[in-house]
Amino acid sequence: MPADSPAHGPAVEVEDLVMRYGDKVAVDGLSLRVERGTITAVLGPNGAGKTTTLETCEGYRRPRSGTVRVLGLDPHADRRELLPRIGVMLQAGGAWSGVRAMEMLDHVASLHAHPLDTAMLSDRLGLGECGRTPYRRLSGGQQQRLGLAMALVGRPELVFVDEPTAGMDPQARRATWELLEELRRDGVTVVLTTHHMDEAEHLADTIHIIDHGRLIASGSPTELTSGGRSATIRLVVTRPFPDGAPESLRTALGPHTEVTQLDAVSMLITGPADGSTLGTVSAWCERHDVLPESLSLGRRTLEDVFLELTGRELVG
Amino acid sequence: MSSPPPTSTFAPRPGAAPLHRQVAAQARMESRLMLRNGEQLLLAIVIPVIVLVGGVAGADRLGLDLEGHRAVDVLTPGVLALAVMSTAFTSVAIATGFERRYGVIKRLGASPLPRHGLLLGKVLALLNVVALQLVSLVVVGLLLGWRPTLEHPAVSLASAVLAVAAGTWAFASLGLFVAGVLRAEAVLALANLVYLLLMAGGGVVLPTSSYGAASGAIQWLPSAALGDAMRSALVDAHLDATALLVLIAWGVVGTLLTARTFTWE
Incomplete structure (x- = not known):
């Protein structure tokens, strides 16, 4: 971790975030925190504002109002400083249609200073057998796993994974859960969105439930379910x-x-x-x-x- | 939170590779993808070769007015211009249109590679592919008997390099503009259509003067300007300043339009 980065304080801090697309309010005064070294699930139905919130943390969008700090930085203004330190898994896509799976992973690795060994990573994610397959011919689950590998290969401090297990079969889903738990063990902060309750309940230290762009409940799975x-x-x-x-x-x-x-x-x-x-x-x-x-x-x-x-x- | 043991697989160790390494990686990747794509190779090499061979073989029968020059000497510079146009405009537009569609640019936007690094990588990949095209087509031209003027080799070479550079800039900026404002399918259709129209009637392969009454208008097209600049350089050993200025003007227009409209998603 660079010496100048505040090693303490939350990994993510969102305060009164408002995001609009035209007239439509996507995020409506949202506030939430993500503690370092935890797995935090942002849970909500489709259209609740999960992806918009994540993409604001990733620096893709500028808040209409409110503030967002990620690893103590402003994701928009300090984008260049922040990006090498975070890993991003988009909900879909993110690779050329004709690129081979391993070629894509190696390419993303080459943009980082101390990337993980891509052979090890692809092996861990079960991408070994499709390494030479063009992206457009990968199954939905394989594309998801490649997306996750691309998010992890730069050895980030914090990863944002947007619906990481969508389109995966139950086995791949379990393996992905284990991987995310290993990340937490190794000191990586994980923020994931999901609309699978079991995923949030199984993995998350903290769950933020979002609906209509607002935070409606927060807590550990136990706190939320005992109520x-x-x-x-x-x-x-x-x-x-x-x-x-x-x-x-x-x-x-x-x-x-x-x-x-x-x-x-x-x-x-x-x-x-x-x-x-x-x-x-x-x-x-x-x-x-x-x-x-x-x-x-x-x-x-x-x-x-x-x-x-x-x-x-x-x-x- | 205690710090993780150093042996942990995923223990954070973030950092960006040096910019020059990132740009080189991006340029290599994009060159590879361009050369791997069958349709793009067709556009880049096969069609120009067919135009050149067909033009040289059929020049007499078509009764083209080439002002006393041999057909191969006039057509080869024109086909070099065509090759630049096909890659800088059509290939760049289509590739970028689909990169936006597939979220590639968005994904790379979250990587350590900065925007200017991405753009630089694209430019290097483009120049790399254009250089390969030009070398191949020069060889084909020479095999067909092309003899570029050797009156002032330095002027010819410098003028041709300037024309290729200005033409690549003009067409690539227009290609990016199209890719940035339309859906990927529309980019595919439009970029191919524009290419065909300019190849047939845009003064790129044939001298602008051979279009008769229309030549006054055609000479302001970027295709005609690039074709004329290449012919001036390689037939007459002359730098066509007007044509270069036309290309630069298109480059400025294309760059401004792209800068104002381009979105990365």
């Missing part, structure tokens, strides 16, 4: 609910419970985890002549948190 309430009940019934069912159920359960209808036959109930809630729900079903197909009680998942915060499902 103020302690239990979640998922109710799935055999026939569609009658009209007004959520309101009626809410009335039956009392003021400390939230009821959200997910679709015609399922509902999510969040409230105090005591036997009475479960009992009240089954009594309500009997009274309204609906037949439960399943009634499950469990800890909240990130999905539940998101649903509770936005009233919508986080569609992948």
